[in-house]
Amino acid sequence: MQSDLFAPSLIPGLSYAPDIISREEEAELVARIGALPLSPFRFQGWTGKRLTLSFGWNYDFDNGRFAAADPIPEWLAPLRGKVAAFAGLDSADLVQLLLTRYDPGAGIGWHRDRPVFDHVVGVSLGSEARLRFRRRTQTGFERFAIPLAPRSVYHLSGEARHEWEHGIAAMETRRWSVTFRTLSAKGRASQSGRGQER
Ligand SMILES: O=C(O)CCC(=O)C(=O)O
Numbered sequence: 001m002q003s004d005l006f007a008p009s010l011i012p013g014l015s016y017a018p019d020i021i022s023r024e025e026e027a028e029l030v031a032r033i034g035a036l037p038l039s040p041f042r043f044q045g046w047t048g049k050r051l052t053l054s055f056g057w058n059y060d061f062d063n064g065r066f067a068a069a070d071p072i073p074e075w076l077a078p079l080r081g082k083v084a085a086f087a088g089l090d091s092a093d094l095v096q097l098l099l100t101r102y103d104p105g106a107g108i109g110w111h112r113d114r115p116v117f118d119h120v121v122g123v124s125l126g127s128e129a130r131l132r133f134r135r136r137t138q139t140g141f142e143r144f145a146i147p148l149a150p151r152s153v154y155h156l157s158g159e160a161r162h163e164w165e166h167g168i169a170a171m172e173t174r175r176w177s178v179t180f181r182t183l184s185a186k187g188r189a190s191q192s193g194r195g196q197e198r
């Protein structure tokens, strides 16, 4: 059974596709992102090695605040449409966008995305990365990883999104990611409330 060959690398709620964009589109996105003021990721007083910028909604890891941000730039609309079609989502529901630049030596540690978000759809630019997953078992951790090729897209939902942690090992060459997210019920509730969420 051929599907068994791939079974170890896939879990429910994780999907992946290479070549969602062309090399020309990739180069244009990298140039556009290069013109934006990404800044070092901050977490409760610590400064990370990666640079980020959010649109639509911003979860501030420094103070736990969740609030509206500048609208998603118009030049990202075609990419948003493509990733929505890939993930089987309505592109209007992909209301949050996170741009990240990882310089050599930067990665992202084990985490689950914040509960104010639901679906996560990410596009990789520039270099390959390893997206790692782990889940606690009675005896330790169950783990696996998939390579993310430049110009590829992945979608995290369901079990992959909620039961597994993910992270990206530090890379040797610069990589960018463009991550779109939907809001969860919790995120939508705080949207109509005080714009603050812990
Ligand atoms: O760089 C990526 O593709 C993943 C980043 C990530 O997991 C996150 O920002 O929550």
Ligand SMILES: [Fe+2]
Pocket: 111, 112, 113, 166
């Ligand atoms: Fe994440």
